Amino acid sequence: MPTPLVVSDVAKSFTMHLRDGIRLPVMSKVTFSVKAGECVVLGGPSGIGKSSLLKMVYGNYAVDGGQILIEHGGRLLDLASADPRTILSVRRATLGYVSQFLRTVPRVAAVDVVAEPLTARGTDAVEARGMAEVMLARLNLPRELWQLPPATFSGGEQQRVNIARGFITDHRILLLDEPTASLDARNRTVVVDMIEEKKAAGVALLGIFHDEDVRERVADRIVDVSAFSPRKVVA
Numbered sequence: 669m670p671t672p673l674v675v676s677d678v679a680k681s682f683t684m685h686l687r688d689g690i691r692l693p694v695m696s697k698v699t700f701s702v703k704a705g706e707c708v709v710l711g712g713p714s715g716i717g718k719s720s721l722l723k724m725v726y727g728n729y730a731v732d733g734g735q736i737l738i739e740h741g742g743r744l745l746d747l748a749s750a751d752p753r754t755i756l757s758v759r760r761a762t763l764g765y766v767s768q769f770l771r772t773v774p775r776v777a778a779v780d781v782v783a784e785p786l787t788a789r790g791t792d793a794v795e796a797r798g799m800a801e802v803m804l805a806r807l808n809l810p811r812e813l814w815q816l817p818p819a820t821f822s823g824g825e826q827q828r829v830n831i832a833r834g835f836i837t838d839h840r841i842l843l844l845d846e847p848t849a850s851l852d853a854r855n856r857t858v859v860v861d862m863i864e865e866k867k868a869a870g871v872a873l874l875g876i877f878h879d880e881d882v883r884e885r886v887a888d889r890i891v892d893v894s895a896f897s898p899r900k901v902v903a
């Protein structure tokens with residue numbers, strides 16, 4: 669079985685268009701891979717580029733060079749050079765992402781926000797809702813909130829909707845940007861269990877966890893992003 673995610677010699681700089689096009693080099697020679705069933709955690713001090721790297725792997729940030737090889741539909745695909753339509757299809761079928769904050773859609777109920785990645789892949793709407801309810805119950809989201817749009821939910825409630833949405837599919841690669849940051853101890857434990865189950869199912873996970881306890885429980889390996897950074901950041 670090929671390695672689900674291989675990042676090879678990736679470089680990234682930001683161009684500040686409103687500042688005379690100044691280029692800020694952020695990282696270069698980024699090389700690592702994530703095997704099936706493995707959870708790799710991105711480490712390094714604040715501002716070193718961990719979130720940016722996750723966004724590059726998800727295709728939100730373009731890269732200046734290198735390859736991001738993803739196993740998609742039985743073949744290897746370079747996400748760094750893929751067109752937007754291909755990136756969307758990779759996200760639908762192969763690559764999941766739990767961002768730090770939920771992007772709420774007005775008037776869509778929490779249960780439908782969670783079910784959407786399944787219905788987008790052709791799962792029957794009733795079945796998808798049923799699976800969404802199971803996820804929300806497991807993450808202890810009060811039942812009376814399920815039919816409400818998450819815009820007015822607390823930070824932790826929104827994050828649990830976000831986690832339920834990210835974990836509901838059987839994507840082979842899952843990116844996690846601080847999924848436990850706004851959660852209490854009880855729900856952090858639920859998320860750690862869910863990560864363990866993904867690993868057991870052969871999913872490749874790449875994440876950022878500032879919480880040391882969670883990091884120690886889930887990480888198989890830590891990739892220090894400072895090794896790829898031209899900057900020296902004071903922690």
Ligand SMILES: Nc1ncnc2c1ncn2[C@@H]1O[C@H](COP(=O)(O)OP(=O)(O)OP(=O)(O)O)[C@@H](O)[C@H]1O
Binds near residue numbers: 712713714715
């Ligand atoms: N869109 C952008 N345009 C310009 N600079 C950016 C952009 N996104 C990130 N940066 C810069 O890139 C650097 C890395 O930011 P990033 O958020 O990836 O760091 P991080 O390691 O995830 O930090 P933290 O642990 O504090 O969340 C920062 O200096 C940030 O200001």
